[in-house]
Amino acid sequence: MKLIVMTGIPGSGSTTVLKNVLKKVDYLHLNYGDMMIKIAKEKKIAEDRDNLRKLSPDVQKEIQKDAAKAIKEQSESENVIVDTHCTIKTPSGFLPGLPKWVLEELVPDAFILVEADPDEILIRRISDETRTRDRQRVSEIVMHQEMNRAAAMSYATITGATVQILENHDNQLDEIVSNMIETLKI
Amino acid sequence: MKLIVMTGIPGSGSTTVLKNVLKKVDYLHLNYGDMMIKIAKEKKIAEDRDNLRKLSPDVQKEIQKDAAKAIKEQSESENVIVDTHCTIKTPSGFLPGLPKWVLEELVPDAFILVEADPDEILIRRISDETRTRDRQRVSEIVMHQEMNRAAAMSYATITGATVQILENHDNQLDEIVSNMIETLKI
Amino acid sequence: MKLIVMTGIPGSGSTTVLKNVLKKVDYLHLNYGDMMIKIAKEKKIAEDRDNLRKLSPDVQKEIQKDAAKAIKEQSESENVIVDTHCTIKTPSGFLPGLPKWVLEELVPDAFILVEADPDEILIRRISDETRTRDRQRVSEIVMHQEMNRAAAMSYATITGATVQILENHDNQLDEIVSNMIETLKI
Numbered sequence: 001m002k003l004i005v006m007t008g009i010p011g012s013g014s015t016t017v018l019k020n021v022l023k024k025v026d027y028l029h030l031n032y033g034d035m036m037i038k039i040a041k042e043k044k045i046a047e048d049r050d051n052l053r054k055l056s057p058d059v060q061k062e063i064q065k066d067a068a069k070a071i072k073e074q075s076e077s078e079n080v081i082v083d084t085h086c087t088i089k090t091p092s093g094f095l096p097g098l099p100k101w102v103l104e105e106l107v108p109d110a111f112i113l114v115e116a117d118p119d120e121i122l123i124r125r126i127s128d129e130t131r132t133r134d135r136q137r138v139s140e141i142v143m144h145q146e147m148n149r150a151a152a153m154s155y156a157t158i159t160g161a162t163v164q165i166l167e168n169h170d171n172q173l174d175e176i177v178s179n180m181i182e183t184l185k186i
Numbered sequence: 187m188k189l190i191v192m193t194g195i196p197g198s199g200s201t202t203v204l205k206n207v208l209k210k211v212d213y214l215h216l217n218y219g220d221m222m223i224k225i226a227k228e229k230k231i232a233e234d235r236d237n238l239r240k241l242s243p244d245v246q247k248e249i250q251k252d253a254a255k256a257i258k259e260q261s262e263s264e265n266v267i268v269d270t271h272c273t274i275k276t277p278s279g280f281l282p283g284l285p286k287w288v289l290e291e292l293v294p295d296a297f298i299l300v301e302a303d304p305d306e307i308l309i310r311r312i313s314d315e316t317r318t319r320d321r322q323r324v325s326e327i328v329m330h331q332e333m334n335r336a337a338a339m340s341y342a343t344i345t346g347a348t349v350q351i352l353e354n355h356d357n358q359l360d361e362i363v364s365n366m367i368e369t370l371k372i
Numbered sequence: 373m374k375l376i377v378m379t380g381i382p383g384s385g386s387t388t389v390l391k392n393v394l395k396k397v398d399y400l401h402l403n404y405g406d407m408m409i410k411i412a413k414e415k416k417i418a419e420d421r422d423n424l425r426k427l428s429p430d431v432q433k434e435i436q437k438d439a440a441k442a443i444k445e446q447s448e449s450e451n452v453i454v455d456t457h458c459t460i461k462t463p464s465g466f467l468p469g470l471p472k473w474v475l476e477e478l479v480p481d482a483f484i485l486v487e488a489d490p491d492e493i494l495i496r497r498i499s500d501e502t503r504t505r506d507r508q509r510v511s512e513i514v515m516h517q518e519m520n521r522a523a524a525m526s527y528a529t530i531t532g533a534t535v536q537i538l539e540n541h542d543n544q545l546d547e548i549v550s551n552m553i554e555t556l557k558i
């Protein structure tokens with residue numbers, strides 16, 4: 001059984017890629033943030049993402065760990081893809097989505113980073129009217145993808161997992177879907 | 187209470203930024219190297235930086251840890267900014283300024299990396315007559331800042347802290363000072 | 373006594389550099405992969421690299437650790453250079469050559485990354501008829517060297533070792549050999 005972590009910055013198109021991959025492979029899809037909320041609800045300490053963010057760092061850390069444990073358990077009986085963020089761009093900087101205490105519970109087989117050219121990402125974000133996203137410069141997109149790569153290699157060092165970078169260019173969805181399926185099969 | 191680590195390569199102007207930030211916020215400023223010397227003096231094992239460098243790696247490691255513990259303790263009763271090096275460019279390569287055993291004691295809230303364009307850094311170094319600095323090529327400056335970003339993401343993975351990159355361009359001191367103050371307030 | 377890890381992607385020319393360095397310094401040369409096979413043979417669980425790869429991840433991890441311990445022991449009585457891969461480009465992504473459990477046994481003094489310009493590497497790979505290597509695009513070579521730098525800084529954070537990047541340009545073998553010898557002497 002495999003446990004794969006999939007990430008991509010807003011506009012990378014990772015959600016679309018994942019949706020199309022899941023039609024063709026036998027993998028359970030879990031969202032890390034949703035799992036955290038589920039656990040927070042069960043423990044009756046938070047009802048949604050906003051509540052969660054307001055908890056003390058120590059409590060948040062406990063919930064992060066418990067979510068990782070729950071995902072790991074699921075992955076023992078079936079193949080699992082977790083979608084989450086490699087790093088989150090916050091007003092106080094890049095926050096690692098998978099800090100050490102999460103990695104030590106999760107121990108995935110691979111991290112998949114869905115990337116695209118910064119100008120593609122910029123155009124996709126402008127076209128995306130369903131979400132309000134902060135307008136960013138190309139240089140910021142370049143930096144976010146660079147920081148994600150560095151973070152991913154640090155995650156890999158701690159877990160021994162591989163880091164796969166897949167390019168999701170405009171009008172080439174079939175290509176990335178088949179590349180990702182290749183990665184899942186190994 | 188907050189504990190912030192601030193770094194910048196020589197010529198990044200981090201010292202000037204810090205001086206100006208400290209006029210406007212209620213933070214105690216500690217220098218990591220000074221704290222190490224203070225501890226080495228108290229233990230009567232070294233008098234200055236040169237003595238310190240000649241000690242065995244194990245002894246240096248102990249002093250590094252003790253300095254981190256002392257800073258952490260201070261940060262329990264007041265907001266602290268520690269200034270130090272993300273990586274130090276030595277003749278044997280880039281030395282991590284905050285190895286794992288330091289991070290595990292320090293556990294800061296954020297790492298702030300003050301950066302500038304390589305040509306700005308080069309010109310500032312040439313103009314800076316108060317210190318003797320090795321002349322470096324632009325490509326070396328680019329590499330040092332790149333290695334610092336990678337190191338910072340590794341530090342963030344271990345501690346869960348954010349990594350904030352702030353640009354310190356010529357004649358834009360007010361901008362970075364206000365950006366840094368924003369980061370400190372979150 | 374020193375323990376140095378030396379890496380370079382295929383076509384970087386690290387093997388040639390090492391051969392020439394070893395003529396001039398008193399260092400024992402060990403290959404990490406060979407050490408793993410030696411240990412697997414002694415334990416009678418694998419005979420060659422192919423057997424080794426087919427073992428369960430847990431067994432491979434044990435052998436990795438034992439190989440690191442054996443190298444560390446050797447380095448207590450003589451200077452050692454270990455050659456290995458910083459990351460290995462596999463079909464499922466970049467695999468860290470020195471995951472955490474290896475680093476914790478090995479604790480080297482320095483990581484040396486032998487690099488070259490992507491076009492130099494491409495031409496060298498094409499000219500190299502002794503090995504069958506996957507043809508790669510320049511962008512993939514750039515990415516592999518970038519991921520190796522990030523991995524190396526993560527290795528350095530865990531161990532406290534330095535990361536030295538040495539450029540091995542065409543027709544400049546003497547230069548990198550003397551630069552590497554400088555690094556070994558510090």
